[in-house]
Each structure stands twice: as structure tokens, then as C-alpha cells.
Amino acid sequence: MKSPSNAATGTADIDTDADVRFPGALEALRTRRSGHNFDPETDIDDETLEALVEDATLAPSSYNLQPWEFVAVQDDDRLDELVDLAYGQEHIREAGTAVLVVGHDEPKTADRVFDEWVEAGRMDEETAQATKEQAVTMYDDERMGRDYAVRNASLAAQNFLLSAHARGLTATPMIGFDIEGAAEFLELPEDAVPVVLIAVGPNGGDEPERLPRRDVEEVLHRETF
Ligand SMILES: Cc1cc2nc3c(=O)[nH]c(=O)nc-3n(C[C@H](O)[C@H](O)[C@H](O)COP(=O)(O)O)c2cc1C
Numbered sequence: 001m002k003s004p005s006n007a008a009t010g011t012a013d014i015d016t017d018a019d020v021r022f023p024g025a026l027e028a029l030r031t032r033r034s035g036h037n038f039d040p041e042t043d044i045d046d047e048t049l050e051a052l053v054e055d056a057t058l059a060p061s062s063y064n065l066q067p068w069e070f071v072a073v074q075d076d077d078r079l080d081e082l083v084d085l086a087y088g089q090e091h092i093r094e095a096g097t098a099v100l101v102v103g104h105d106e107p108k109t110a111d112r113v114f115d116e117w118v119e120a121g122r123m124d125e126e127t128a129q130a131t132k133e134q135a136v137t138m139y140d141d142e143r144m145g146r147d148y149a150v151r152n153a154s155l156a157a158q159n160f161l162l163s164a165h166a167r168g169l170t171a172t173p174m175i176g177f178d179i180e181g182a183a184e185f186l187e188l189p190e191d192a193v194p195v196v197l198i199a200v201g202p203n204g205g206d207e208p209e210r211l212p213r214r215d216v217e218e219v220l221h222r223e224t225f
Contacts, residue, residue: 035170039204043096055163059155067104086177095201101157103149106191149193171200
């Protein structure tokens with residue numbers, strides 16, 4: 001077994017970040033909260049929305065397929081409708097921006113992305129073709145296709161949340177909404193799977209203490225479960 005090379009591979013209770021290369025990144029993930037206190041008087045601007053989405057798109061994805069889309073709602077009347085679809089979660093309106101992170105359950109980026117692997121010299125034509133066929137086949141199974149959508153888009157959503165936090169914004173991920181109703185309201189195409197709705201906006205006050213997390217000893221299994 002290799003020995004841990006830095007504190008990032010240690011426990012969750014790291015007091016010193018002396019040998020951590022990106023201490024700000026650790027601070028961001030340790031202090032991120034699902035906030036409910038938004039400033040109802042101000043909203044994020046377009047530039048910020050685009051920066052959040054750009055950071056989200058830096059998430060890893062299977063074969064770099066980037067099978068995700070982001071549907072932003074900022075119109076007040078439409079936010080009111082989203083509040084209704086989210087069973088009255090008023091913080092969506094107060095946030096001023098709601099972003100539905102959507103995953104593809106069809107490999108619609110595959111042609112382009114595998115071309116990019118070849119253009120970058122990372123795969124030869126033959127390997128790219130074979131790998132693409134393998135990747136595309138995985139989507140044949142309906143469950144696998146949905147799993148792909150959810151796995152990849154969830155990682156993008158977490159990037160979005162961390163980016164919002166790093167920018168001093170408040171953001172909350174939500175699945176407490178009428179999935180089919182939201183899909184219809186946002187005119188999602190058939191192959192788009194709603195994954196998580198994020199309310200994001202300027203901070204409007206402190207959050208209550210974070211609820212306790214399960215201990216590492218409880219959740220970490222070594223070699224087998
Ligand atoms: C998949 C998922 C669904 C969630 N759904 C909602 C929701 O519908 N409404 C809400 O206010 N918070 C929602 N949350 C936020 C959680 O309540 C929150 O992450 C949890 O209490 C831990 O708090 P923290 O994120 O501040 O550490 C959701 C979080 C996740 C990951």
C-alpha cells in the first residue's frame with residue numbers, strides 16, 4: 001500500500017493545511033452549506049450565472065461526454081410557478097435564480113467528443129470508434145442510461161454548489177419538486193433527465209449550525225464492505 005502523500009488523504013478533521021496544495025478548495029468544501037437565507041432584493045447577474053455554469057462544466061464525466069444541460073429560471077412569475085412545483089419551497093423565489101441540472105440519457109455528444117479525443121492525439125481513430133461503440137451501447141439499457149445521466153450531472157451540480165459558495169453566494173440543491181411537472185414546465189426534451197434543482201442567489205444571512213456528519217469510522221470500509 002502506498003503511504004498517504006498529503007493531508008487530503010487523511011481524515012476529515014485536518015487542523016493544519018500546511019501540506020495541502022489547494023487549502024482554499026478544502027475550506028470551500030468544508031464550509032459549504034445548503035443555504036436558505038437569500039437576499040430577496042438582489043439577484044445574481046448574467047456573468048455570474050455563466051461563470052457558475054462554466055465551473056460546473058469542469059466536472060469529470062464518463063469519457064468526457066459532458067452529458068448535462070442547465071436550465072435557468074429568473075423571471076419572477078416563472079419562479080412563482082417553480083415554487084408551486086416545489087411544494088411551496090419559498091426560498092426558490094427569494095434566491096432569484098433556480099437552475100435545473102439535467103442529464104442526458106442518450107449519448108448525444110458521443111460523435112463530437114470522440115472526435116475531440118482523436119484531434120487531441122489521445123486516441124487513434126480505430127480506438128475512438130471502438131470505445132465510442134462501447135460507450136454508446138451502455139445507453140441501450142434504460143436503467144444504465146438514467147444512471148449515466150444522474151451520475152454525471154450530479155458531479156456537475158456539486159461543482160456548481162462549490163463555485164457558488166466560493167463566490168460568496170448561497171445555494172441549495174433540491175429534489176423536493178414535482179419532477180414530471182418541472183420537466184413539462186421547462187419544456188425538457190424526452191432524453192433529458194431532471195437531476196437536481198439549485199436555488200442560487202446573494203447571501204441573506206447566517207445559516208443554522210450544520211447537522212452532524214456520520215464519522216469516517218462508520219462510513220469507510222477497507223478492502224470489502
Ligand atoms: C439530493 C438532495 C436533495 C435535496 N433536496 C432538498 C430540498 O428539496 N429542499 C431543501 O431545502 N434542501 C434540499 N437538500 C439539501 C439538504 O437538506 C442538505 O444538503 C442537508 O441537510 C445537509 O446540509 P448542508 O448541505 O448544509 O451540509 C437536498 C440535498 C440533496 C443532496
